[in-house]
Amino acid sequence: MAQRAGSEVVGRLDVDMARVRGFVASAPEPPRSNVLLALPGSNSVTALNALLARKNLKELLKIVVTRFGQTTGSTERELYRVAIDSLHAVSDAALERVLTGPDITSWIAVARGGATEPPVPRGEDPLAHQLAFFLLPEIAAHADRAVPEFRVGADRCGGLAVPRLKVATSVPSTTGSWWLTVGPDEVLASDGAGTLVTLSEPLEAIADGPVVVPHPSRWLDEHLPATEVLPTATPSDMDRFRQDFGAAAQLLCDVWPQAWTEVRHCVERLAPMPFAGLRPHNYSVHAFRGMIVSSPRPAVMAAQTLVHETGHNRMSTIIDLLPLCTNPADRAISPVVNADRPLTAVFHGCYSFAREVHLTRMLLEHGVDSVPTTDMRRYLAERAGIVRAARDLLLERADLLPAGEAIVSEVGDVLDRLPG
Numbered sequence: 030m031a032q033r034a035g036s037e038v039v040g041r042l043d044v045d046m047a048r049v050r051g052f053v054a055s056a057p058e059p060p061r062s063n064v065l066l067a068l069p070g071s072n073s074v075t076a077l078n079a080l081l082a083r084k085n086l087k088e089l090l091k092i093v094v095t096r097f098g099q100t101t102g103s104t105e106r107e108l109y110r111v112a113i114d115s116l117h118a119v120s121d122a123a124l125e126r127v128l129t130g131p132d133i134t135s136w137i138a139v140a141r142g143g144a145t146e147p148p149v150p151r152g153e154d155p156l157a158h159q160l161a162f163f164l165l166p167e168i169a170a171h172a173d174r175a176v177p178e179f180r181v182g183a184d185r186c187g188g189l190a191v192p193r194l195k196v197a198t199s200v201p202s203t204t205g206s207w208w209l210t211v212g213p214d215e216v217l218a219s220d221g222a223g224t225l226v227t228l229s230e231p232l233e234a235i236a237d238g239p240v241v242v243p244h245p246s247r248w249l250d251e252h253l254p255a256t257e258v259l260p261t262a263t264p265s266d267m268d269r270f271r272q273d274f275g276a277a278a279q280l281l282c283d284v285w286p287q288a289w290t291e292v293r294h295c296v297e298r299l300a301p302m303p304f305a306g307l308r309p310h311n312y313s314v315h316a317f318r319g320m321i322v323s324s325p326r327p328a329v330m331a332a333q334t335l336v337h338e339t340g341h342n343r344m345s346t347i348i349d350l351l352p353l354c355t356n357p358a359d360r361a362i363s364p365v366v367n368a369d370r371p372l373t374a375v376f377h378g379c380y381s382f383a384r385e386v387h388l389t390r391m392l393l394e395h396g397v398d399s400v401p402t403t404d405m406r407r408y409l410a411e412r413a414g415i416v417r418a419a420r421d422l423l424l425e426r427a428d429l430l431p432a433g434e435a436i437v438s439e440v441g442d443v444l445d446r447l448p449g
Contacts, residue, residue, distance in 0.1 A: 067287035105157035115167035132163035138316035182247030277331035340381035353433035364418035379419035
C-alpha cells in the first residue's frame with residue numbers, strides 16, 4: 030500500500046552487506062575471447078552483464094548512502110530505504126537485469142555527474158523519487174509494506190509509461206507531473222489536480238525482446254546528450270516501427286538466432302523516431318545502457334540496426350569494465366566518421382560495423398533480398414573497407430591490452446571470412 034510520509038524521519042538506511050558481498054563475490058571471470066560476435070556456446074554477453082551489474086550495484090549503494098545522509102526530507106529518506114529493501118528482495122538474476130538496464134545506468138550517471146544535488150527546498154531530493162520510479166516493478170512486488178507516494182515528471186505526451194512494467198497511461202497530466210501510489214495489484218497515478226488513472230495500458234514489445242516506448246520520458250528529455258535529438262514519432266511512425274522491427278527480429282531468428290538472443294539480453298528498450306527514409310537514423314547512448322533509438326526502416330536495415338546498436342551497447346559495457354589500450358584518450362582521424370576522435374570511439378565504430386559486416390554477409394549467404402534502390406553487396410564492400418581501415422588504425426596507434434587485442438583479432442576474423 031502507499032501513503033504520504035509523515036513528519037517522522039527515517040533514522041537509518043540498512044544495507045544487507047552480507048548479501049552485497051555474496052553477490053559481488055559471485056562475479057564470473059571477464060571473458061577473454063568471443064567478445065565481438067554472438068556465437069553458439071559463447072557466454073560473453075552473460076558474463077559482461079553480470080560484471081556490469083556488480084559494478085553498478087557498488088556505485089548505486091555508494092550514491093544512495095551519501096544522498097540519504099544529505100537529505101532531510103522524510104519522504105525521500107523513506108523512498109531510499111524502500112528502494113534498497115526492494116533490491117535486497119530479488120534474486121541475483123533479477124538483480125543483474127535491473128542493474129544493467131537504461132534506468133539504473135542513467136540514474137547512476139546523472140547522480141554521479143552532480144545533477145540535482147541536495148540540499149534543495151524543504152530537504153527534498155528529486156533523485157529519490159526517480160529511483161523509486163525506476164524500481165517500481167521491484168517495489169510493487171513487495172507492496173505489503175507502506176510505500177510513500179512519489180512524484181515523477183510526465184512524459185513528453187503528458188502521459189506516463191513504465192517500460193519495465195510494460196504499462197502506461199495516455200491520459201495527459203494537467204500539471205506536468207504524476208504522483209504514484211503503489212498497491213499490491215495496481216499502480217495509481219494522480220496529477221494533483223483531479224486526474225486519477227490506473228497505469229494499465231499495455232506497452233508492446235518486439236517479439237520476446239525489447240519493449241517499444243511510444244513517447245520520450247521527461248527523464249530522457251532532460252538527460253539525453255545535447256548532441257542527440259529524439260523527435261516525437263507519430264502513430265503511423267509507431268505502427269511502421271513495430272512492423273519493421275518485428276520483421277527484423279524474425280529475420281535475425283532465421284539467419285543468426287544467437288544475435289537475437291543477444292539483443293534480448295542486452296537491449297531492454299526501443300525508442301522510435303519519425304520515419305526518415307532509408308538513410309540510417311539510429312544511435313545508442315553510453316549512459317542509457319540497453320536502449321536503442323531508431324527510425325523505422327525495412328526489415329533488412331532494421332536487423333542491421335539492431336546488430337549494430339547492440340554492438341555499441343556491448344562496447345560501452347566492455348569499456349566500463351575492461352581496459353582496451355594504455356592510450357585510450359589519444360586521438361586520430363577515425364575512418365568510420367572521417368573526423369578526429371579518441372581511440373575509444375574508433376574501437377566503438379570498428380566493433381559495431383564489424384558486427385554489421387558479419388550480419389550482411391550472412392544475409393547474402395541466406396539469399397535475403399536487398400532493399401530496392403540499394404545494393405547489399407556494394408554496401409558490404411564499403412562497410413568492410415571502413416572496418417579494415419579502423420582495424421589497421423588501431424593496430425598502428427593503440428597500445429593494445431588483452432581485451433583490445435581480442436577485439437582487433439576477432440574483427441580480423443570477420444574480415445577474413447568475406448568472399449574474394
